[in-house]
Amino acid sequence: MTDRTIAQSPNSDLDAEALEWFARYSDAPDAAYSDAAFRNWLAGHPDHETAFSRWQADWRQLDALPQSGVERLRLQLKKDQADSAKTSRASERKSSRWSALIPQAALSAVVMALVIGSGYMAWDHWQQQPLFAHIYQTERGQQLSVQLPDGSRLRLDTATRVEVSLYRQRREVKLPQGQAVFEVQKDAARPFDVVAGNIKVTVVGTRFSVRNTAGNPVQVAVEEGKVRVSPCGSAPESAAVLLTAGQQVIAGADGHAGPVGAIATAGIAPWRDGRITLENVPLSEALAEFERYAPTHMVVRDTTVGALRLSGTFDPQKLAHFRYALPKVLPVRLKVNGDLTEIVARH
Missing domain, CATH: 3.55.50.30 (Phage tail protein beta-alpha-beta fold)
Known part of the structure:
Protein backbone atom coordinates (compact mmCIF):
# COMPACT_ATOMS: atom_id res chain seq x y z
CA MET A 1 0.00 0.00 0.00
CA THR A 2 1.06 3.66 -0.12
CA ASP A 3 3.29 5.32 2.47
CA ARG A 4 1.34 6.44 5.52
CA THR A 5 3.96 8.87 6.93
CA ILE A 6 1.30 11.54 7.37
CA ALA A 7 -0.27 9.38 10.07
CA GLN A 8 2.86 9.73 12.15
CA SER A 9 3.20 13.52 11.84
CA PRO A 10 1.89 16.18 14.24
CA ASN A 11 -0.97 16.69 11.76
CA SER A 12 -2.01 13.03 11.77
CA ASP A 13 -5.66 14.02 12.33
CA LEU A 14 -5.65 15.28 8.73
CA ASP A 15 -5.47 11.67 7.56
CA ALA A 16 -8.58 10.77 9.54
CA GLU A 17 -10.42 13.81 8.20
CA ALA A 18 -9.41 12.86 4.66
CA LEU A 19 -10.76 9.35 5.26
CA GLU A 20 -14.11 10.77 6.36
CA TRP A 21 -14.34 12.79 3.14
CA PHE A 22 -13.24 9.81 1.06
CA ALA A 23 -15.82 7.53 2.69
CA ARG A 24 -18.51 10.12 1.92
CA TYR A 25 -17.55 10.17 -1.77
CA SER A 26 -16.09 6.65 -2.19
CA ASP A 27 -18.56 5.85 -4.99
CA ALA A 28 -17.20 8.78 -7.02
CA PRO A 29 -14.23 10.50 -5.31
CA ASP A 30 -13.91 13.16 -8.04
CA ALA A 31 -17.43 14.35 -7.27
CA ALA A 32 -16.18 15.65 -3.92
CA TYR A 33 -14.61 18.60 -5.69
CA SER A 34 -18.07 19.98 -6.54
CA ASP A 35 -18.90 20.19 -2.81
CA ALA A 36 -18.17 23.70 -1.47
CA ALA A 37 -17.57 22.36 2.05
CA PHE A 38 -15.01 19.89 0.72
CA ARG A 39 -13.22 22.65 -1.24
CA ASN A 40 -13.11 24.78 1.91
CA TRP A 41 -11.59 21.85 3.80
CA LEU A 42 -8.95 21.42 1.09
CA ALA A 43 -8.05 25.09 1.32
CA GLY A 44 -7.69 24.90 5.10
CA HIS A 45 -4.33 23.11 5.05
CA PRO A 46 -1.75 22.34 2.35
CA ASP A 47 -1.65 18.64 3.36
CA HIS A 48 -5.41 18.08 2.98
CA GLU A 49 -5.34 17.30 -0.73
CA THR A 50 -2.29 15.07 -0.28
CA ALA A 51 -4.09 13.02 2.40
CA PHE A 52 -7.25 12.72 0.31
CA SER A 53 -5.23 11.65 -2.76
CA ARG A 54 -3.47 9.03 -0.67
CA TRP A 55 -6.77 7.39 0.26
CA GLN A 56 -7.76 7.42 -3.43
CA ALA A 57 -4.49 5.70 -4.35
CA ASP A 58 -4.98 3.07 -1.63
CA TRP A 59 -8.43 2.29 -2.92
CA ARG A 60 -7.32 2.01 -6.55
CA GLN A 61 -5.00 -0.81 -5.54
CA LEU A 62 -8.07 -2.87 -4.73
CA ASP A 63 -9.41 -2.48 -8.27
CA ALA A 64 -8.19 -5.98 -9.11
CA LEU A 65 -11.13 -7.27 -7.10
CA PRO A 66 -14.32 -8.20 -8.98
CA GLN A 67 -16.87 -5.41 -9.09
CA SER A 68 -19.08 -7.15 -6.54
CA GLY A 69 -16.18 -7.24 -4.07
CA VAL A 70 -15.40 -3.56 -4.57
CA GLU A 71 -19.02 -2.59 -3.97
CA ARG A 72 -19.11 -4.62 -0.76
CA LEU A 73 -15.98 -2.88 0.47
CA ARG A 74 -17.37 0.57 -0.30
CA LEU A 75 -20.55 -0.23 1.58
CA GLN A 76 -18.57 -1.68 4.48
CA LEU A 77 -16.36 1.43 4.63
CA LYS A 78 -19.38 3.70 4.87
CA LYS A 79 -20.93 1.46 7.52
CA ASP A 80 -17.69 1.41 9.54
CA GLN A 81 -17.51 5.18 9.41
CA ALA A 82 -21.14 5.55 10.50
CA ASP A 83 -20.66 3.03 13.32
CA SER A 84 -17.47 4.79 14.36
CA ALA A 85 -19.29 8.14 14.52
CA LYS A 86 -22.08 6.67 16.67
CA THR A 87 -19.57 5.00 18.97
CA SER A 88 -17.61 8.23 19.31
CA ARG A 89 -20.71 10.23 20.31
CA ALA A 90 -21.71 7.58 22.84
CA SER A 91 -18.20 7.51 24.26
CA GLU A 92 -18.13 11.28 24.61
CA ARG A 93 -21.33 11.17 26.64
CA LYS A 94 -19.87 8.49 28.93
CA SER A 95 -16.43 9.92 29.41
CA SER A 96 -14.53 12.55 27.50
CA ARG A 97 -11.21 11.07 28.61
CA TRP A 98 -11.48 8.23 26.00
CA SER A 99 -10.99 10.69 23.15
CA ALA A 100 -7.59 11.58 24.59
CA LEU A 101 -6.61 7.90 24.78
CA ILE A 102 -7.41 7.15 21.10
CA PRO A 103 -5.38 9.44 18.82
CA GLN A 104 -6.64 10.10 15.32
CA ALA A 105 -3.57 8.39 13.86
CA ALA A 106 -4.56 5.13 15.54
CA LEU A 107 -8.12 5.49 14.28
CA SER A 108 -6.84 5.95 10.73
CA ALA A 109 -4.56 2.94 11.04
CA VAL A 110 -7.39 0.77 12.38
CA VAL A 111 -9.83 1.80 9.64
CA MET A 112 -7.18 1.26 6.97
CA ALA A 113 -6.42 -2.17 8.40
CA LEU A 114 -10.12 -2.98 8.19
CA VAL A 115 -10.24 -1.88 4.56
CA ILE A 116 -7.12 -3.87 3.62
CA GLY A 117 -8.25 -6.91 5.61
CA SER A 118 -11.72 -6.77 4.08
CA GLY A 119 -10.09 -6.47 0.67
CA TYR A 120 -8.02 -9.58 1.25
CA MET A 121 -11.01 -11.53 2.53
CA ALA A 122 -13.11 -10.43 -0.42
CA TRP A 123 -10.29 -11.36 -2.78
CA ASP A 124 -9.82 -14.75 -1.09
CA HIS A 125 -13.58 -15.37 -1.15
CA TRP A 126 -13.65 -14.55 -4.85
CA GLN A 127 -10.75 -16.90 -5.55
CA GLN A 128 -12.57 -19.73 -3.76
CA GLN A 129 -15.70 -19.43 -5.88
CA PRO A 130 -15.97 -22.07 -8.65
CA LEU A 131 -15.96 -20.95 -12.26
CA PHE A 132 -18.27 -23.88 -13.01
CA ALA A 133 -20.32 -26.12 -10.73
CA HIS A 134 -22.80 -28.79 -11.71
CA ILE A 135 -24.22 -32.10 -10.50
CA TYR A 136 -24.65 -34.97 -12.97
CA GLN A 137 -26.66 -38.02 -12.05
CA THR A 138 -27.88 -41.19 -13.74
CA GLU A 139 -30.81 -43.38 -12.79
CA ARG A 140 -30.75 -47.16 -12.67
CA GLY A 141 -30.09 -48.56 -16.12
CA GLN A 142 -28.98 -45.19 -17.51
CA GLN A 143 -25.54 -44.04 -18.65
CA LEU A 144 -24.37 -40.52 -19.46
CA SER A 145 -21.45 -38.89 -21.30
CA VAL A 146 -20.47 -35.37 -20.28
CA GLN A 147 -17.92 -32.89 -21.59
CA LEU A 148 -16.81 -30.29 -19.05
CA PRO A 149 -15.93 -26.67 -19.92
CA ASP A 150 -12.20 -27.42 -19.44
CA GLY A 151 -12.33 -30.12 -22.14
CA SER A 152 -12.36 -33.10 -19.76
CA ARG A 153 -14.84 -35.89 -20.45
CA LEU A 154 -16.80 -38.02 -17.98
CA ARG A 155 -18.67 -41.23 -18.63
CA LEU A 156 -21.14 -42.09 -15.88
CA ASP A 157 -22.40 -45.61 -15.34
CA THR A 158 -25.81 -46.53 -13.99
CA ALA A 159 -26.94 -45.16 -10.57
CA THR A 160 -24.04 -42.70 -10.41
CA ARG A 161 -23.76 -39.15 -9.07
CA VAL A 162 -20.87 -36.75 -9.57
CA GLU A 163 -20.49 -33.20 -8.24
CA VAL A 164 -18.21 -31.10 -10.46
CA SER A 165 -16.51 -27.87 -9.33
CA LEU A 166 -13.96 -26.12 -11.54
CA TYR A 167 -11.95 -23.42 -9.77
CA ARG A 168 -9.33 -20.96 -11.01
CA GLN A 169 -6.45 -22.99 -9.60
CA ARG A 170 -7.84 -26.51 -9.30
CA ARG A 171 -10.56 -28.88 -10.50
CA GLU A 172 -12.55 -31.22 -8.29
CA VAL A 173 -15.14 -33.95 -8.82
CA LYS A 174 -16.85 -35.72 -5.94
CA LEU A 175 -18.16 -39.23 -6.56
CA PRO A 176 -20.46 -40.07 -3.64
CA GLN A 177 -21.92 -43.11 -5.41
CA GLY A 178 -21.55 -45.16 -8.57
CA GLN A 179 -18.69 -45.42 -11.03
CA ALA A 180 -17.32 -43.25 -13.79
CA VAL A 181 -14.52 -43.00 -16.31
CA PHE A 182 -12.54 -39.75 -16.38
CA GLU A 183 -10.67 -38.50 -19.42
CA VAL A 184 -8.91 -35.44 -18.03
CA GLN A 185 -7.77 -32.53 -20.17
CA LYS A 186 -4.14 -31.73 -19.34
CA ASP A 187 -3.64 -28.50 -17.41
CA ALA A 188 -0.52 -28.44 -15.24
CA ALA A 189 -1.68 -25.23 -13.54
CA ARG A 190 -4.95 -26.81 -12.39
CA PRO A 191 -4.70 -30.34 -10.92
CA PHE A 192 -7.79 -32.52 -11.23
CA ASP A 193 -8.98 -34.27 -8.04
CA VAL A 194 -11.59 -36.99 -7.73
CA VAL A 195 -12.87 -37.57 -4.18
CA ALA A 196 -14.60 -40.90 -3.56
CA GLY A 197 -15.24 -42.21 -0.07
CA ASN A 198 -12.10 -41.54 1.96
CA ILE A 199 -9.67 -41.35 -0.95
CA LYS A 200 -8.52 -38.62 -3.31
CA VAL A 201 -7.27 -39.29 -6.83
CA THR A 202 -5.08 -36.50 -8.22
CA VAL A 203 -4.13 -36.18 -11.89
CA VAL A 204 -3.06 -33.62 -14.45
CA GLY A 205 -4.09 -35.42 -17.61
CA THR A 206 -5.01 -39.10 -18.02
CA ARG A 207 -7.86 -41.60 -18.42
CA PHE A 208 -8.94 -43.70 -15.46
CA SER A 209 -11.98 -45.09 -13.68
CA VAL A 210 -13.20 -44.79 -10.11
CA ARG A 211 -15.78 -47.05 -8.53
CA ASN A 212 -17.54 -46.22 -5.25
CA THR A 213 -20.59 -48.42 -4.73
CA ALA A 214 -22.46 -49.24 -1.54
CA GLY A 215 -20.93 -52.00 0.53
CA ASN A 216 -17.73 -52.16 -1.54
CA PRO A 217 -14.28 -50.56 -1.22
CA VAL A 218 -13.31 -47.77 -3.60
CA GLN A 219 -11.50 -49.01 -6.69
CA VAL A 220 -9.26 -46.95 -9.00
CA ALA A 221 -7.99 -48.26 -12.35
CA VAL A 222 -5.77 -46.43 -14.85
CA GLU A 223 -6.05 -46.86 -18.59
CA GLU A 224 -3.69 -44.09 -19.66
CA GLY A 225 -1.26 -41.75 -17.89
CA LYS A 226 -0.64 -41.64 -14.14
CA VAL A 227 -2.73 -40.92 -11.04
CA ARG A 228 -1.89 -40.39 -7.39
CA VAL A 229 -4.17 -42.13 -4.88
CA SER A 230 -4.06 -40.92 -1.28
CA PRO A 231 -6.29 -40.85 1.80
CA CYS A 232 -8.33 -37.70 2.30
CA GLY A 233 -7.11 -35.34 5.00
CA SER A 234 -3.60 -34.80 6.30
CA ALA A 235 -2.14 -38.23 5.63
CA PRO A 236 1.67 -38.49 5.27
CA GLU A 237 3.21 -38.56 1.80
CA SER A 238 4.17 -42.19 2.34
CA ALA A 239 0.45 -43.12 2.32
CA ALA A 240 0.09 -42.05 -1.33
CA VAL A 241 0.24 -44.61 -4.14
CA LEU A 242 1.19 -43.80 -7.74
CA LEU A 243 -0.63 -45.79 -10.41
CA THR A 244 0.40 -46.00 -14.06
CA ALA A 245 -1.40 -47.35 -17.12
CA GLY A 246 -2.60 -50.93 -16.64
CA GLN A 247 -2.63 -50.76 -12.84
CA GLN A 248 -5.43 -50.66 -10.29
CA VAL A 249 -5.81 -50.48 -6.54
CA ILE A 250 -8.55 -51.03 -3.97
CA ALA A 251 -8.69 -48.71 -0.96
CA GLY A 252 -9.89 -49.64 2.49
CA ALA A 253 -12.49 -47.80 4.54
CA ASP A 254 -9.74 -45.62 6.05
CA GLY A 255 -8.69 -44.43 2.60
CA HIS A 256 -5.36 -46.31 2.58
CA ALA A 257 -4.69 -48.20 -0.64
CA GLY A 258 -4.02 -51.92 -0.74
CA PRO A 259 -1.50 -53.67 -2.99
CA VAL A 260 -1.22 -52.42 -6.56
CA GLY A 261 -2.42 -54.97 -9.12
CA ALA A 262 -2.96 -55.32 -12.84
CA ILE A 263 -6.29 -54.34 -14.34
CA ALA A 264 -8.57 -57.11 -15.57
CA THR A 265 -8.37 -58.26 -19.17
CA ALA A 266 -11.81 -56.75 -19.70
CA GLY A 267 -10.35 -53.27 -19.13
CA ILE A 268 -11.03 -50.52 -16.60
CA ALA A 269 -14.74 -50.16 -17.43
CA PRO A 270 -16.39 -52.94 -19.46
CA TRP A 271 -19.74 -51.32 -18.65
CA ARG A 272 -18.93 -48.73 -21.33
CA ASP A 273 -19.60 -51.51 -23.85
Whole structure:
Protein backbone atom coordinates (compact mmCIF):
# COMPACT_ATOMS: atom_id res chain seq x y z
CA MET A 1 0.00 0.00 0.00
CA THR A 2 1.06 3.66 -0.12
CA ASP A 3 3.29 5.32 2.47
CA ARG A 4 1.34 6.44 5.52
CA THR A 5 3.96 8.87 6.93
CA ILE A 6 1.30 11.54 7.37
CA ALA A 7 -0.27 9.38 10.07
CA GLN A 8 2.86 9.73 12.15
CA SER A 9 3.20 13.52 11.84
CA PRO A 10 1.89 16.18 14.24
CA ASN A 11 -0.97 16.69 11.76
CA SER A 12 -2.01 13.03 11.77
CA ASP A 13 -5.66 14.02 12.33
CA LEU A 14 -5.65 15.28 8.73
CA ASP A 15 -5.47 11.67 7.56
CA ALA A 16 -8.58 10.77 9.54
CA GLU A 17 -10.42 13.81 8.20
CA ALA A 18 -9.41 12.86 4.66
CA LEU A 19 -10.76 9.35 5.26
CA GLU A 20 -14.11 10.77 6.36
CA TRP A 21 -14.34 12.79 3.14
CA PHE A 22 -13.24 9.81 1.06
CA ALA A 23 -15.82 7.53 2.69
CA ARG A 24 -18.51 10.12 1.92
CA TYR A 25 -17.55 10.17 -1.77
CA SER A 26 -16.09 6.65 -2.19
CA ASP A 27 -18.56 5.85 -4.99
CA ALA A 28 -17.20 8.78 -7.02
CA PRO A 29 -14.23 10.50 -5.31
CA ASP A 30 -13.91 13.16 -8.04
CA ALA A 31 -17.43 14.35 -7.27
CA ALA A 32 -16.18 15.65 -3.92
CA TYR A 33 -14.61 18.60 -5.69
CA SER A 34 -18.07 19.98 -6.54
CA ASP A 35 -18.90 20.19 -2.81
CA ALA A 36 -18.17 23.70 -1.47
CA ALA A 37 -17.57 22.36 2.05
CA PHE A 38 -15.01 19.89 0.72
CA ARG A 39 -13.22 22.65 -1.24
CA ASN A 40 -13.11 24.78 1.91
CA TRP A 41 -11.59 21.85 3.80
CA LEU A 42 -8.95 21.42 1.09
CA ALA A 43 -8.05 25.09 1.32
CA GLY A 44 -7.69 24.90 5.10
CA HIS A 45 -4.33 23.11 5.05
CA PRO A 46 -1.75 22.34 2.35
CA ASP A 47 -1.65 18.64 3.36
CA HIS A 48 -5.41 18.08 2.98
CA GLU A 49 -5.34 17.30 -0.73
CA THR A 50 -2.29 15.07 -0.28
CA ALA A 51 -4.09 13.02 2.40
CA PHE A 52 -7.25 12.72 0.31
CA SER A 53 -5.23 11.65 -2.76
CA ARG A 54 -3.47 9.03 -0.67
CA TRP A 55 -6.77 7.39 0.26
CA GLN A 56 -7.76 7.42 -3.43
CA ALA A 57 -4.49 5.70 -4.35
CA ASP A 58 -4.98 3.07 -1.63
CA TRP A 59 -8.43 2.29 -2.92
CA ARG A 60 -7.32 2.01 -6.55
CA GLN A 61 -5.00 -0.81 -5.54
CA LEU A 62 -8.07 -2.87 -4.73
CA ASP A 63 -9.41 -2.48 -8.27
CA ALA A 64 -8.19 -5.98 -9.11
CA LEU A 65 -11.13 -7.27 -7.10
CA PRO A 66 -14.32 -8.20 -8.98
CA GLN A 67 -16.87 -5.41 -9.09
CA SER A 68 -19.08 -7.15 -6.54
CA GLY A 69 -16.18 -7.24 -4.07
CA VAL A 70 -15.40 -3.56 -4.57
CA GLU A 71 -19.02 -2.59 -3.97
CA ARG A 72 -19.11 -4.62 -0.76
CA LEU A 73 -15.98 -2.88 0.47
CA ARG A 74 -17.37 0.57 -0.30
CA LEU A 75 -20.55 -0.23 1.58
CA GLN A 76 -18.57 -1.68 4.48
CA LEU A 77 -16.36 1.43 4.63
CA LYS A 78 -19.38 3.70 4.87
CA LYS A 79 -20.93 1.46 7.52
CA ASP A 80 -17.69 1.41 9.54
CA GLN A 81 -17.51 5.18 9.41
CA ALA A 82 -21.14 5.55 10.50
CA ASP A 83 -20.66 3.03 13.32
CA SER A 84 -17.47 4.79 14.36
CA ALA A 85 -19.29 8.14 14.52
CA LYS A 86 -22.08 6.67 16.67
CA THR A 87 -19.57 5.00 18.97
CA SER A 88 -17.61 8.23 19.31
CA ARG A 89 -20.71 10.23 20.31
CA ALA A 90 -21.71 7.58 22.84
CA SER A 91 -18.20 7.51 24.26
CA GLU A 92 -18.13 11.28 24.61
CA ARG A 93 -21.33 11.17 26.64
CA LYS A 94 -19.87 8.49 28.93
CA SER A 95 -16.43 9.92 29.41
CA SER A 96 -14.53 12.55 27.50
CA ARG A 97 -11.21 11.07 28.61
CA TRP A 98 -11.48 8.23 26.00
CA SER A 99 -10.99 10.69 23.15
CA ALA A 100 -7.59 11.58 24.59
CA LEU A 101 -6.61 7.90 24.78
CA ILE A 102 -7.41 7.15 21.10
CA PRO A 103 -5.38 9.44 18.82
CA GLN A 104 -6.64 10.10 15.32
CA ALA A 105 -3.57 8.39 13.86
CA ALA A 106 -4.56 5.13 15.54
CA LEU A 107 -8.12 5.49 14.28
CA SER A 108 -6.84 5.95 10.73
CA ALA A 109 -4.56 2.94 11.04
CA VAL A 110 -7.39 0.77 12.38
CA VAL A 111 -9.83 1.80 9.64
CA MET A 112 -7.18 1.26 6.97
CA ALA A 113 -6.42 -2.17 8.40
CA LEU A 114 -10.12 -2.98 8.19
CA VAL A 115 -10.24 -1.88 4.56
CA ILE A 116 -7.12 -3.87 3.62
CA GLY A 117 -8.25 -6.91 5.61
CA SER A 118 -11.72 -6.77 4.08
CA GLY A 119 -10.09 -6.47 0.67
CA TYR A 120 -8.02 -9.58 1.25
CA MET A 121 -11.01 -11.53 2.53
CA ALA A 122 -13.11 -10.43 -0.42
CA TRP A 123 -10.29 -11.36 -2.78
CA ASP A 124 -9.82 -14.75 -1.09
CA HIS A 125 -13.58 -15.37 -1.15
CA TRP A 126 -13.65 -14.55 -4.85
CA GLN A 127 -10.75 -16.90 -5.55
CA GLN A 128 -12.57 -19.73 -3.76
CA GLN A 129 -15.70 -19.43 -5.88
CA PRO A 130 -15.97 -22.07 -8.65
CA LEU A 131 -15.96 -20.95 -12.26
CA PHE A 132 -18.27 -23.88 -13.01
CA ALA A 133 -20.32 -26.12 -10.73
CA HIS A 134 -22.80 -28.79 -11.71
CA ILE A 135 -24.22 -32.10 -10.50
CA TYR A 136 -24.65 -34.97 -12.97
CA GLN A 137 -26.66 -38.02 -12.05
CA THR A 138 -27.88 -41.19 -13.74
CA GLU A 139 -30.81 -43.38 -12.79
CA ARG A 140 -30.75 -47.16 -12.67
CA GLY A 141 -30.09 -48.56 -16.12
CA GLN A 142 -28.98 -45.19 -17.51
CA GLN A 143 -25.54 -44.04 -18.65
CA LEU A 144 -24.37 -40.52 -19.46
CA SER A 145 -21.45 -38.89 -21.30
CA VAL A 146 -20.47 -35.37 -20.28
CA GLN A 147 -17.92 -32.89 -21.59
CA LEU A 148 -16.81 -30.29 -19.05
CA PRO A 149 -15.93 -26.67 -19.92
CA ASP A 150 -12.20 -27.42 -19.44
CA GLY A 151 -12.33 -30.12 -22.14
CA SER A 152 -12.36 -33.10 -19.76
CA ARG A 153 -14.84 -35.89 -20.45
CA LEU A 154 -16.80 -38.02 -17.98
CA ARG A 155 -18.67 -41.23 -18.63
CA LEU A 156 -21.14 -42.09 -15.88
CA ASP A 157 -22.40 -45.61 -15.34
CA THR A 158 -25.81 -46.53 -13.99
CA ALA A 159 -26.94 -45.16 -10.57
CA THR A 160 -24.04 -42.70 -10.41
CA ARG A 161 -23.76 -39.15 -9.07
CA VAL A 162 -20.87 -36.75 -9.57
CA GLU A 163 -20.49 -33.20 -8.24
CA VAL A 164 -18.21 -31.10 -10.46
CA SER A 165 -16.51 -27.87 -9.33
CA LEU A 166 -13.96 -26.12 -11.54
CA TYR A 167 -11.95 -23.42 -9.77
CA ARG A 168 -9.33 -20.96 -11.01
CA GLN A 169 -6.45 -22.99 -9.60
CA ARG A 170 -7.84 -26.51 -9.30
CA ARG A 171 -10.56 -28.88 -10.50
CA GLU A 172 -12.55 -31.22 -8.29
CA VAL A 173 -15.14 -33.95 -8.82
CA LYS A 174 -16.85 -35.72 -5.94
CA LEU A 175 -18.16 -39.23 -6.56
CA PRO A 176 -20.46 -40.07 -3.64
CA GLN A 177 -21.92 -43.11 -5.41
CA GLY A 178 -21.55 -45.16 -8.57
CA GLN A 179 -18.69 -45.42 -11.03
CA ALA A 180 -17.32 -43.25 -13.79
CA VAL A 181 -14.52 -43.00 -16.31
CA PHE A 182 -12.54 -39.75 -16.38
CA GLU A 183 -10.67 -38.50 -19.42
CA VAL A 184 -8.91 -35.44 -18.03
CA GLN A 185 -7.77 -32.53 -20.17
CA LYS A 186 -4.14 -31.73 -19.34
CA ASP A 187 -3.64 -28.50 -17.41
CA ALA A 188 -0.52 -28.44 -15.24
CA ALA A 189 -1.68 -25.23 -13.54
CA ARG A 190 -4.95 -26.81 -12.39
CA PRO A 191 -4.70 -30.34 -10.92
CA PHE A 192 -7.79 -32.52 -11.23
CA ASP A 193 -8.98 -34.27 -8.04
CA VAL A 194 -11.59 -36.99 -7.73
CA VAL A 195 -12.87 -37.57 -4.18
CA ALA A 196 -14.60 -40.90 -3.56
CA GLY A 197 -15.24 -42.21 -0.07
CA ASN A 198 -12.10 -41.54 1.96
CA ILE A 199 -9.67 -41.35 -0.95
CA LYS A 200 -8.52 -38.62 -3.31
CA VAL A 201 -7.27 -39.29 -6.83
CA THR A 202 -5.08 -36.50 -8.22
CA VAL A 203 -4.13 -36.18 -11.89
CA VAL A 204 -3.06 -33.62 -14.45
CA GLY A 205 -4.09 -35.42 -17.61
CA THR A 206 -5.01 -39.10 -18.02
CA ARG A 207 -7.86 -41.60 -18.42
CA PHE A 208 -8.94 -43.70 -15.46
CA SER A 209 -11.98 -45.09 -13.68
CA VAL A 210 -13.20 -44.79 -10.11
CA ARG A 211 -15.78 -47.05 -8.53
CA ASN A 212 -17.54 -46.22 -5.25
CA THR A 213 -20.59 -48.42 -4.73
CA ALA A 214 -22.46 -49.24 -1.54
CA GLY A 215 -20.93 -52.00 0.53
CA ASN A 216 -17.73 -52.16 -1.54
CA PRO A 217 -14.28 -50.56 -1.22
CA VAL A 218 -13.31 -47.77 -3.60
CA GLN A 219 -11.50 -49.01 -6.69
CA VAL A 220 -9.26 -46.95 -9.00
CA ALA A 221 -7.99 -48.26 -12.35
CA VAL A 222 -5.77 -46.43 -14.85
CA GLU A 223 -6.05 -46.86 -18.59
CA GLU A 224 -3.69 -44.09 -19.66
CA GLY A 225 -1.26 -41.75 -17.89
CA LYS A 226 -0.64 -41.64 -14.14
CA VAL A 227 -2.73 -40.92 -11.04
CA ARG A 228 -1.89 -40.39 -7.39
CA VAL A 229 -4.17 -42.13 -4.88
CA SER A 230 -4.06 -40.92 -1.28
CA PRO A 231 -6.29 -40.85 1.80
CA CYS A 232 -8.33 -37.70 2.30
CA GLY A 233 -7.11 -35.34 5.00
CA SER A 234 -3.60 -34.80 6.30
CA ALA A 235 -2.14 -38.23 5.63
CA PRO A 236 1.67 -38.49 5.27
CA GLU A 237 3.21 -38.56 1.80
CA SER A 238 4.17 -42.19 2.34
CA ALA A 239 0.45 -43.12 2.32
CA ALA A 240 0.09 -42.05 -1.33
CA VAL A 241 0.24 -44.61 -4.14
CA LEU A 242 1.19 -43.80 -7.74
CA LEU A 243 -0.63 -45.79 -10.41
CA THR A 244 0.40 -46.00 -14.06
CA ALA A 245 -1.40 -47.35 -17.12
CA GLY A 246 -2.60 -50.93 -16.64
CA GLN A 247 -2.63 -50.76 -12.84
CA GLN A 248 -5.43 -50.66 -10.29
CA VAL A 249 -5.81 -50.48 -6.54
CA ILE A 250 -8.55 -51.03 -3.97
CA ALA A 251 -8.69 -48.71 -0.96
CA GLY A 252 -9.89 -49.64 2.49
CA ALA A 253 -12.49 -47.80 4.54
CA ASP A 254 -9.74 -45.62 6.05
CA GLY A 255 -8.69 -44.43 2.60
CA HIS A 256 -5.36 -46.31 2.58
CA ALA A 257 -4.69 -48.20 -0.64
CA GLY A 258 -4.02 -51.92 -0.74
CA PRO A 259 -1.50 -53.67 -2.99
CA VAL A 260 -1.22 -52.42 -6.56
CA GLY A 261 -2.42 -54.97 -9.12
CA ALA A 262 -2.96 -55.32 -12.84
CA ILE A 263 -6.29 -54.34 -14.34
CA ALA A 264 -8.57 -57.11 -15.57
CA THR A 265 -8.37 -58.26 -19.17
CA ALA A 266 -11.81 -56.75 -19.70
CA GLY A 267 -10.35 -53.27 -19.13
CA ILE A 268 -11.03 -50.52 -16.60
CA ALA A 269 -14.74 -50.16 -17.43
CA PRO A 270 -16.39 -52.94 -19.46
CA TRP A 271 -19.74 -51.32 -18.65
CA ARG A 272 -18.93 -48.73 -21.33
CA ASP A 273 -19.60 -51.51 -23.85
CA GLY A 274 -22.69 -52.77 -22.05
CA ARG A 275 -20.96 -55.60 -20.20
CA ILE A 276 -20.55 -56.77 -16.60
CA THR A 277 -17.35 -58.67 -15.96
CA LEU A 278 -17.28 -60.83 -12.85
CA GLU A 279 -13.99 -62.31 -11.68
CA ASN A 280 -14.33 -64.86 -8.90
CA VAL A 281 -16.96 -62.86 -6.98
CA PRO A 282 -19.59 -64.30 -4.61
CA LEU A 283 -22.94 -64.98 -6.22
CA SER A 284 -24.63 -62.55 -3.80
CA GLU A 285 -22.34 -59.74 -5.03
CA ALA A 286 -22.99 -60.71 -8.65
CA LEU A 287 -26.74 -60.32 -8.10
CA ALA A 288 -26.18 -56.94 -6.43
CA GLU A 289 -24.21 -55.81 -9.47
CA PHE A 290 -27.03 -56.81 -11.82
CA GLU A 291 -29.50 -54.98 -9.57
CA ARG A 292 -27.62 -51.73 -10.19
CA TYR A 293 -28.80 -51.85 -13.81
CA ALA A 294 -32.34 -53.24 -13.52
CA PRO A 295 -34.55 -55.32 -11.20
CA THR A 296 -33.56 -58.99 -11.41
CA HIS A 297 -36.47 -60.41 -9.37
CA MET A 298 -33.90 -62.97 -8.16
CA VAL A 299 -32.88 -63.65 -4.55
CA VAL A 300 -30.47 -65.93 -2.73
CA ARG A 301 -31.33 -66.63 0.91
CA ASP A 302 -28.94 -69.48 1.62
CA THR A 303 -25.60 -67.93 2.69
CA THR A 304 -23.73 -71.00 1.44
CA VAL A 305 -25.22 -70.56 -2.00
CA GLY A 306 -24.59 -66.81 -1.88
CA ALA A 307 -20.89 -67.48 -1.19
CA LEU A 308 -20.41 -69.56 -4.35
CA ARG A 309 -17.84 -67.92 -6.63
CA LEU A 310 -18.73 -66.82 -10.13
CA SER A 311 -16.74 -65.58 -13.13
CA GLY A 312 -17.90 -64.47 -16.55
CA THR A 313 -18.96 -61.60 -18.76
CA PHE A 314 -22.65 -60.73 -19.12
CA ASP A 315 -24.92 -58.12 -20.63
CA PRO A 316 -26.91 -56.56 -17.74
CA GLN A 317 -29.75 -55.79 -20.12
CA LYS A 318 -30.09 -59.45 -21.10
CA LEU A 319 -30.79 -61.10 -17.78
CA ALA A 320 -32.20 -64.20 -19.51
CA HIS A 321 -28.69 -65.15 -20.62
CA PHE A 322 -27.48 -64.97 -17.03
CA ARG A 323 -30.41 -67.07 -15.79
CA TYR A 324 -29.69 -69.67 -18.45
CA ALA A 325 -25.96 -69.86 -17.69
CA LEU A 326 -26.18 -69.87 -13.90
CA PRO A 327 -27.21 -73.55 -13.32
CA LYS A 328 -24.60 -74.63 -15.88
CA VAL A 329 -21.62 -73.01 -14.10
CA LEU A 330 -22.68 -73.38 -10.44
CA PRO A 331 -24.33 -76.23 -8.47
CA VAL A 332 -27.63 -74.35 -8.17
CA ARG A 333 -31.12 -74.43 -9.55
CA LEU A 334 -33.75 -71.73 -10.06
CA LYS A 335 -36.90 -72.01 -7.98
CA VAL A 336 -39.63 -69.87 -9.53
CA ASN A 337 -42.42 -68.59 -7.31
CA GLY A 338 -44.64 -66.15 -9.16
CA ASP A 339 -42.59 -63.07 -10.16
CA LEU A 340 -39.73 -64.00 -7.83
CA THR A 341 -36.96 -66.51 -8.55
CA GLU A 342 -34.91 -67.96 -5.71
CA ILE A 343 -31.49 -69.42 -6.37
CA VAL A 344 -31.13 -72.58 -4.28
CA ALA A 345 -28.61 -75.43 -3.97
CA ARG A 346 -28.93 -78.26 -6.46
CA HIS A 347 -29.38 -81.60 -4.73
